[in-house]
Amino acid sequence: RTLAARGLVEAITWSFIPAGEAKSFGGGAAGLELANPISTEMSSMRPGLLPGLLTALKRNRNRGFSDAALFELGQAYRGERPEDQYLSAAGVRAGTARLAGGGRHWDGAANDVDLFDAKADAVAVLAALGFDPAKAQVTRDAPAWYHPGRSGTLRLGPKTILAHFGEVHPATLKELDFAAPVAAFEVFLDALPAQKAKSRAKPRLEAADLLPVRRDFAFVLDRDVAAGEVVRAAAGADKALISDVQVFDVFESGALAEEGKKSLAVEVTLQPTSETLTDKDIEAVAQKVAAAVKAATGGEIRS
Template identity: 55%
Template sequence: ARTGRTLGIITDARYRFERGVDPEFMVPGVELATKLVLDFCGGTPTEMEVAGYNGHKAKVVSFPLSEVKRLTGIEVPKAESLDILTRLGFEPHGTGDVVKVKVPSWRPDVDGKADLVEEVMRIHGVDNIAPQPLTSHDAVNGRILTTLQVRTRSAKRALAVRGMMEAVTWSFIPAKHAELFGGGQTELKLANPIAADMSDMRPSLLPGLLSAAQRNADRGIGDVALFEVSGTYEGDAADQQRRVAAGVRRGTAKLDGSGRSWAGNAGPVGVFDAKADAIAALEACGAPVDRLQIEPGGPAWYHPGRSGTIKLGPKTVLGTFGEFHPKTLEALDVSGPICGFEVYVDAVPEPKAKPTRTKPKLELSPFQAVKRDFAFVVDRTVEAGTLVRAALAADKKLVTGVSVFDVFEGASLGAAKKSIAIEVSIQPVEKTLTDEDFEALARRIVENVNKQTGGVLRA
């Protein structure tokens, strides 16, 4: 076959021998053909000569007889297995549980013990293999995916619903970009990078997404929102790889639309767009968004006055967000406006195990809900989130929601003061509340806000 391919010649010999004709049958075949010619035509044959063939060297396969049971699930007696192989032209030798089987020259397809099992079953009868049901693991509604896999899928869906497009960027980035985002360690440098600008494992998903957004802008698509949920690397150990959900918005790629419109042009993206994306990703991952704490400021690649850090308690950091620092954009050769976020999917705490997966019954209050407004004068440094949490904590049973609807600063409030107005939703549960009940609840709200923020009710 090799010679025929080299010379480009197709002959009958090549056609047959490259398909596995028994090489040991060449001499008997010539003898048979010569006999037929002499019988029908007569004549005197010449002496036969064999060239280029040194004889067949038989393969010997070690065959454990227990393989028949292991691979097929049925018990075939040892004597029957050896008898089948012998009748097929194989030559088994040995008397133990493992025998040596010499493969005949006309069976070049037999290479290992599994092939011998196939020969035994072919003759014994494949129909003797009884059908067996799949093993039941008592998991009709059992969980298949891990928590991290579920969160990854949920985060992708949540960000896609928010109008962002998924991107898959390289895990390798230039050393300059890695150092800019807290990486560049020696153990994260590649020994044999595929390109000079792909020398370091990425410490963050943001460099790749920023570069991708700029490539889109260079081709005329300036309003683009991209996200990626993948791994980042803080070191070369297994526990130093993190699962992160990150995204960037450029130009006017807001949730409610981008570009120019007769009803009003969309504004540039900002820190609150990135914050909303980050909170949506965390909520999809099962984080308790009602207990999250937002601290101003973030890593050095964000604008110091337009960024934030999302925490759950004083130590657990769940993510960061903000508008990017002009120096960061300049170092990456990226133009703005552009904002982004990173959420650490693997940092979200595991949910508490429930005794049952059945949903709790729906409980609706038959009483009318009431909303009350409060305005507090606080120091300018007090965060609105702190005031909201203080109002919620006044009565966790009756107060079902608190939202900020106005912030005012002016000379009439005094230096370094501001007014924050909140709307408190109150849902009676056991009875209709009287005026005295509402007044008592209002006092508790005012006292709790004053205790935690120092705010006083605005006159």
């Protein structure tokens, strides 16, 4: 229902796909080959839902619907054992099929879909299932069928993969004879933690009477340090006072670029609950933030 409300149309695709496509999407094991397939184009059990959805996109394009958005909920197979079968929700957007609408518009040219469209869809699915997306960590290790640098993985800790999202790799699209840009996501429903029984009572609203205090920090970091690492470190520096951390600037040019560094700036919001913060209190939290970010990333306050 959530994905339909976001403009995606539900599709039901075959669980059998060509062996070449299965290998392109991490499958193709001998144990997943059918002994007596319907046809040579349906000889392997699907390792994920994306191959079928991309084929459906291609058929839509061939019939004049190039800006299509599809999703599917179904089983896929990592291996031949029963525990290798998993439940996934996946979706694809092609061309200009963004959440705000695709195709031509009087207000200007529509933009192509990108990784942020796919991430927003994945996050919406997690939220609809009762999982707080803020608890997930974003990493760059998406599978090979996603575009490197334009994709990511949502994790819960180092071992649990909740979702992949991003733009489909051009080489993968070329194998499928598909030219339009495609953004895709996969959410692994079996990986979600069990949810506690919901109470009918609404939680108490905790509204502070005191004004928040905001401080800006700019850190010099190695170029490959993810912004999420800085945000998590800063947010954990003082959980009682820090209510929000937002990235507002990234600088990667000049001497910093030559040294393999970048500058990343964040705004840290402090929310007092019992008394107004003094300059000494604010400085103490600032020192904690600087120390926490340095310990987690090696970043130094930019002078």
